[in-house]
Amino acid sequence: MALSSLIARLPYPSRPVQRAIAVAAIVAQAGIGVTGSVVRVTGSGLGCPTWPQCFPGSMVPVAHPEFDTLNQWIEFGNRLLTVVVVLVSALAVLAAWRVQIAHPERKRLVKLAWTMPGGVVLQAVVGGITVLAKLEWWTVAIHFLASTPLVWLAVLLLRAFNEGDEPARWLIPPLAKKLLVTLVVALWAILIAGTTVTGAGPHGGDPETHRLDAPIEVLAQVHGGLLVCYLLVLAVFGLVLMRGGTPAALWRRYAIVWVVALAQGVLGSVQYALGIPEALVSLHVLGSALVIVATAALWCGCRDRGPVTSAGPAPREPELTAARS
Template sequence: MPNTWNPFELIARRWQPSAAFVRRAALATVVMSVVIVVTGGAVRLTQSGLGCSTWPKCTPDSLTPTAAMGINGLIEFGNRLLTYVLCAFIGVFIIAARARAPRRRSLTRLGWAMFWVVMGNAVWGGIVVLTGLNPYLVAAHFLLTTALLTVSVLAWRRAAEGDEAPRDLVSRPVRQLSGLLVLATGALTVLGTVVTGAGPHAGDAKKVHRIPVDWHEITQLHVDFVYIVVGLSVALWFTLRAVKAPAAPRRMVLELFGCIAVQGVIGYVQYFAGLPEIVVGLHMLVSTLVWICVLRIHLALRDRGPVPAGDGETSGPKAEVPAPAEAGATAPQPAAGASSR
């Protein structure tokens, strides 16, 4: 017997969102995750990391910033308020995924995973403030935000596909190559946090402890990993063409090339121009786009069938069945009444 006191159950009885609405709600969480990364960077680049001197209050005596704290207090407090906006978007996604029939537990679990990552990162951000912007904790704070972005991209993808067992659209070595690209890009992101922790933008005008490594050397290592990511991307592009992979992942690799090209230009400009704040902020923005592109490519190389049709809905149009990835392989056949991708 359904639980009449369950608010999600009550909403589901009165509202049946479309599959398109659930996908848009998932995309909104991706956009907000990017916004949080960029605004968090703005806090550091404007030296507002300690704009609020404590946590969870802004000052020991005030929940909100005071006039004496100036613009830095407003920037730091504004970034804290954006956490509530992000939670609202995640809440809409959870409610929409829960209300839609048939119920897909995989989507609601991803939504709750996003929520708990946000809650954990909020507490972690408080610890960052209480420890005076410890660079190692700041780096972990950014990586937790990257984890949120990863889960939101996965939810966005899952909202556009079914719940069948994953079926590779290319051979296993090609999937492994895309997985290697994900790992290399993840390592590049981690190195970026080390560069930030050792670089001049400490997040506050006062003397803040930095990671004790040579900033120029760690930056060079970061650049070396950029070349690795570029090389793997080029290799993946030619491999996908060689095995006649579906058009979607090949197009996504081209999008990745565009993001990498823009990021490369921004990277060299910020290095030779002395790290101007606005350029560093753009670098952070495009880094999130690169990560999104890499994740989408990897997820696009497998298929989980069509989105389950809700009440009064029909399955979408059949997608093109990809050509076999290997010589002599048999083209996969779509299940009866379902579309294949």
């Protein structure tokens, strides 16, 4: 395949380069959600009222009496950040593909890498629907929720660069594994409930957009109650791990989940008590991304796929490359 031949001529990515690209993917996938929240709380969601163009006949903002210039550029800036996500996603695919050329067994790594650009395409489509639907609250919710699995997958990609391809061997008891799955389900339940609170709240992205007609007090209580359930499952999970044999590295990941989740809970409570100020909304969105990252890291730390086999190019690869040239 011609494309594979071209990629095979690229320098083999070192371990630090592999790690840096995967970390960049995590930051990019999480960051686009945070910048999206800035668009929402500043009322800039329709600063570019069409999609994929910003205005009919123009890809960039243009002076318009009905649209504030600052709102236009905030929304357009968020769209430009998609370019950064695309570049990082492309680098992830190239790095994984280059590794797989040298180590053909690394098919899972390439599949994970391809979820990054695939997610960008999905988000672009959902984002376009959101704009065309004039920021209906449920489209905004879908737009946010579509980004959360991508953050999770980016963490798995980072792990995949640093592990082998053996079948997953769980390092925790069966009961702990069931609790971990329950913890992940609870996490997404919290995220879904959080979008309903946002849908009923004051920050819709545009003053004219429709809001969810439901009591925000009740929705916030449900959201908070699900966080309590998450923490209870996390506590029981820890008690099961105390039976012994748990690696120290896993305990560190477990502790990080507690710190991040508790901080997010406190932030959410303060945000609600203060009347949902704009700055705290974006911090809360950042916190949700950090909870996803911490939980995904805990998940990865609970199983082992053997040692990494792709720290460097295959022993005979230099000879093969020379023969091809």
